[in-house]
Amino acid sequence: xxxxxxxxxxxxxxxxxxxxxxxxxxxxxxxxxxxxxxxxxxxxxxxxxxxxxxxxxxxxxxxxxxxxxxxxxxxxxxxxxxxxxxxxxxxxxxxxxxxxxxxxxxxxxxxxxxxxxxxxxxxxxxxxxxxxxxxxxxxxxxxxxxxxxxxxxxxxxxxxxxxxxxxxxxxxxxxxxxxxxxxxxxxxxxxx
Amino acid sequence: xxxxxxxxxxxxxxxxxxxxxxxxxxxxxxxxxxxxxxxxxxxxxxxxxxxxxxxxxxxxxxxxxxxxxxxxxxxxxxxxxxxxxxxxxxxxxxxxxxxxxxxxxxxxxxxxxxxxxxxxxxxxxxxxxxxxxxxxxxxxxxxxxxxxxxxxxxxxxxxxxxxxxxxxxxxxxxxxxxxxxxxxxxxxxxxxxxxxxxxxxxxxxxxxxxxxxxxxxxxxxxxxxxxxxxxxxxxxxxxxxxxxxxxxxxxxxxxxxxxxxxxxxxxxxxxxxxxxxxxxxxxxxxxxxxxxxxxxxxxxxxxxxxxxxxxxxxxxxxxxxxxxxxxxxxxxxxxxxxxxxxxxxxxxxxxxxxxxxxxxxxxxxxxxxxxxxxxxxxxxxxxxxxxxxxxxxxxxxxxxxxxxxxxxxxxxxxxxxxxxxxxxxxxxxxxxxxxxxxxxxxxxxxxxxxxxxxxxxxxxxxxxxxxxxxxxxxxxxxxxxxxxxxxxxxxxxxxxxxxxxxxxxxxxxxxxxxxxxxxxxxxxxxxxxxxxxxxxxxxxxxxxxxxxxxxxxxxxxxxxxxxxxxxxxxxxxxxxxxxxxxxxxxxxxxxxxxxxxxxxxxxxxxxxxxxxxxxxxxxxxxxxxxxxxxxxxxxxxxxxxxxxxxxxxxxxx
Numbered sequence: 100x101x102x103x104x105x106x107x108x109x110x111x112x113x114x115x116x117x118x119x120x121x122x123x124x125x126x127x128x129x130x131x132x133x134x135x136x137x138x139x140x141x142x143x144x145x146x147x148x149x150x151x152x153x154x155x156x157x158x159x160x161x162x163x164x165x166x167x168x169x170x171x172x173x174x175x176x177x178x179x180x181x182x183x184x185x186x187x188x189x190x191x192x193x194x195x196x197x198x199x200x201x202x203x204x205x206x207x208x209x210x211x212x213x214x215x216x217x218x219x220x221x222x223x224x225x226x227x228x229x230x231x232x233x234x235x236x237x238x239x240x241x242x243x244x245x246x247x248x249x250x251x252x253x254x255x256x257x258x259x260x261x262x263x264x265x266x267x268x269x270x271x272x273x274x275x276x277x278x279x280x281x282x283x284x285x286x287x288x289x290x291x
Numbered sequence: 292x293x294x295x296x297x298x299x300x301x302x303x304x305x306x307x308x309x310x311x312x313x314x315x316x317x318x319x320x321x322x323x324x325x326x327x328x329x330x331x332x333x334x335x336x337x338x339x340x341x342x343x344x345x346x347x348x349x350x351x352x353x354x355x356x357x358x359x360x361x362x363x364x365x366x367x368x369x370x371x372x373x374x375x376x377x378x379x380x381x382x383x384x385x386x387x388x389x390x391x392x393x394x395x396x397x398x399x400x401x402x403x404x405x406x407x408x409x410x411x412x413x414x415x416x417x418x419x420x421x422x423x424x425x426x427x428x429x430x431x432x433x434x435x436x437x438x439x440x441x442x443x444x445x446x447x448x449x450x451x452x453x454x455x456x457x458x459x460x461x462x463x464x465x466x467x468x469x470x471x472x473x474x475x476x477x478x479x480x481x482x483x484x485x486x487x488x489x490x491x492x493x494x495x496x497x498x499x500x501x502x503x504x505x506x507x508x509x510x511x512x513x514x515x516x517x518x519x520x521x522x523x524x525x526x527x528x529x530x531x532x533x534x535x536x537x538x539x540x541x542x543x544x545x546x547x548x549x550x551x552x553x554x555x556x557x558x559x560x561x562x563x564x565x566x567x568x569x570x571x572x573x574x575x576x577x578x579x580x581x582x583x584x585x586x587x588x589x590x591x592x593x594x595x596x597x598x599x600x601x602x603x604x605x606x607x608x609x610x611x612x613x614x615x616x617x618x619x620x621x622x623x624x625x626x627x628x629x630x631x632x633x634x635x636x637x638x639x640x641x642x643x644x645x646x647x648x649x650x651x652x653x654x655x656x657x658x659x660x661x662x663x664x665x666x667x668x669x670x671x672x673x674x675x676x677x678x679x680x681x682x683x684x685x686x687x688x689x690x691x692x693x694x695x696x697x698x699x700x701x702x703x704x705x706x707x708x709x710x711x712x713x714x715x716x717x718x719x720x721x722x723x724x725x726x727x728x729x730x731x732x733x734x735x736x737x738x739x740x741x742x743x744x745x746x747x748x749x750x751x752x753x754x755x756x757x758x759x760x761x762x763x764x765x766x767x768x769x770x771x772x773x774x775x776x777x778x779x780x781x782x783x784x785x786x787x788x789x790x791x792x793x794x795x796x797x798x799x800x801x802x803x804x805x806x807x808x809x810x811x812x813x814x815x816x817x818x819x820x821x822x823x824x825x826x827x828x829x830x831x832x833x834x835x836x837x838x839x840x841x842x843x844x845x846x847x848x849x850x851x852x853x854x855x856x857x858x859x860x861x862x863x864x865x866x867x868x869x870x871x872x873x874x875x876x877x878x879x880x881x882x883x884x885x886x887x888x889x890x891x892x893x894x895x896x897x898x899x900x901x902x903x904x905x906x907x908x909x910x911x912x913x914x915x916x917x918x919x920x921x922x923x924x925x926x927x928x929x930x931x932x933x934x935x936x937x938x939x940x941x942x943x944x
Contacts (some may be wrong), residue, residue, distance in 0.1 A: 155609045174607065181399045203602035204650040205609040270725030 102277040122234035128228035130187025146216040150280040174201035187226035208260040215252040231242040293408035296439035299419035299827040302410040304435045306554040307365040316395040318355040331456035374429040380422035412439040422451040501732035536619040571665035573672035601910040606651035614644040676762040690938035703916040726894035730876030747899035749782035772796035775848025789932035809855040817867040837868040844874040
């Protein structure tokens with residue numbers, strides 16, 4: 100059962116059976132640009148990047164992106180940069196794994212973002228999506244469709260934040276523009 | 292553990308009764324020639340082949356087969372025999388392949404009687420050759436060794452035998468082929484039932500009684516016994532089914548040594564009660580062997596500790612800065628300066644700080660408890676190369692037959708984890724030289740005076756060297772020492788007295804120059820050979836062991852030339868097996884100015900006293916390094932060194 104999130108909708112990551120989520124994965128998938136005949140290497144590749152920014156009381160503490168694949172504390176891990184995308188059939192091309200139990204105690208929010216590193220807007224990208232999966236059983240918790248998202252090169256996807264003893268997730272879906280997560284910081288701050 | 296030989300490499304043989312197993316995927320002929328000290332085969336009765344399958348001390352198959360087991364009793368060979376060549380050839384006139392290039396690379400393995408593998412060799416790179424000398428077993432100073440030869444002959448058996456100095460080579464090659472064809476003709480019938488493995492082993496490894504074989508036995512005179520080796524289509528190599536498909540099957544491109552058996556499953560932790568972490572188990576990591584699993588597990592613990600400490604420090608830093616900000620805000624707010632309101636707010640800030648720090652501390656303690664429990668099971672399970680000197684594994688020390696994947700240089704810990712020591716494992720062969728810093732720069736907080744530090748540094752160096760010696764097979768690691776003024780003599784005593792050094796420590800300027808010159812030459816020679824692609828052509832006297840040069844009291848006794856040589860060794864040596872261990876105080880060489888900075892930077896700096904100068908690769912914490920420590924009053928070092936010296940004597944190396 101997948102929740103298709105709309106902007107601003109929040110879902111709790113408390114499990115139905117009362118247990119709390121322990122590990123989640125943010126997956127990002129998109130379809131590679133079609134090959135351009137003879138000189139296929141000159142195809143304008145589409146490189147989307149998933150990043151996660153860890154905040155403690157509205158202060159960025161650590162960031163996980165393609166140049167820093169593991170947060171210093173080891174709780175958030177990026178599976179590696181994908182420069183071209185996939186077949187566009189729903190598989191994750193980049194993923195960020197979060198071990199919620201190991202997230203340092205002062206980190207209270209984790210913001211997930213997507214950037215188009217090569218500059219294509221989401222209008223030009225086919226079958227792009229972002230989703231949140233319960234790592235322990237592979238169940239999809241939430242999905243967000245990016246494709247056709249307008250003339251933007253970045254999107255602030257969602258935030259996972261502490262509520263009481265557990266975590267919950269809020270879909271943000273705010274469009275923005277920027278090449279890497281640094282460019283998004285001004286757009287992120289209002290959501291904290 | 293098996294040594295995987297490459298062409299030209301040799302390996303000691305631990306016993307004289309051996310089997311050589313051959314897998315080729317297609318029926319081939321296996322034989323052996325005996326030769327004297329000059330490498331000459333003295334006559335046709337020095338060749339074991341399907342027509343004459345037994346000679347004193349060895350037995351080969353009676354016919355062509357995809358798999359062979361050749362039995363050897365090297366003690367039973369005539370005194371005059373100095374070399375035994377194991378040869379393989381494609382049978383001619385059988386319609387099979389006529390060049391080794393058309394079949395899977397033959398794989399040979401030397402095993403003990405119990406089937407334990409000693410050394411293996413995959414003969415690659417063959418093309419138009421139809422006969423090949425696979426292995427050479429040879430006497431070297433009273434002991435037997437095996438060398439991977441892989442010399443092919445396009446002219447077939449005749450050319451091979453001619454090359455070994457046999458005048459009747461052509462006739463012998465013909466009679467071998469005849470015997471093979473006879474054998475094949477007879478074995479097309481349904482394969483006879485195989486003898487149980489144990490029977491065959493016992494039968495073929497009994498030292499063959501000397502029999503008066505004079506010349507090749509003509510095929511028709513062969514005793515009409517049922518073929519015992521099975522037909523050539525009978526895949527007998529039980530250990531290696533992958534390389535011996537049925538005749539006519541496709542070539543198998545798998546490396547035979549890599550597919551023999553999947554690794555035994557790693558030990559798994561018992562299921563934990565719900566809500567609690569699983570009980571740690573030694574070897575609970577990925578790897579193809581227990582050694583590799585433990586290595587990966589230790590590195591996993593290292594990373595976990597680094598990250599858990601990072602989480603704790605980050606949380607505490609955040610708590611500190613938040614309290615700071617909150618108190619600042621209170622101070623700048625005039626309303627809070629009067630009345631109890633400010634005091635309450637200050638208290639709140641303090642409470643929030645304490646609460647967060649306590650939470651962080653609890654998370655750290657939870658992780659540390661788990662890691663300490665893991666360390667408690669991992670430390671006792673470590674092999675000697677990874678173990679502390681006080682580990683009981685050193686009491687049962689035996690000289691190894693294989694180089695381990697890594698060696699422990701000491702212990703690492705963080706201030707948060709005083710009770711948890713992570714083994715500092717570095718891969719072998721060493722990629723960088725070592726620098727045991729005898730200077731005060733790294734140990735300013737200790738009271739040890741400089742003489743004491745120098746003494747400690749030399750003791751530490753000897754401890755490292757002894758461990759490196761102990762984890763290498765006999766003769767595969769030589770230690771040289773430069774001690775220009777003899778000041779390191781007391782510390783070096785264990786090495787000198789047990790006789791494990793390659794030579795007495797070099798003293799004086801002349802000794803320094805001479806030793807450096809020899810090592811430089813060695814590096815140069817090996818480099819030339821490697822670059823020229825001719826590692827076989829190194830001079831026979833060259834010691835192929837890894838070399839470690841311990842330099843004490845640098846730059847005492849060094850002239851400019853010697854310093855240049857030393858820098859050359861530090862730069863070029865590790866790639867060709869020459870390693871440097873400097874026991875030095877950088878201040879002593881201050882006269883050289885910045886010229887030596889690259890030298891110091893290229894070395895891994897270790898200290899004789901605990902010092903926090905090593906950074907982990909993930910977060911970059913400063914870890915406190917503790918040098919290896921031999922328990923007071925323990926004779927373990929001396930005992931191990933004595934055993935190494937004994938092993939060397941018995942191996943003649």
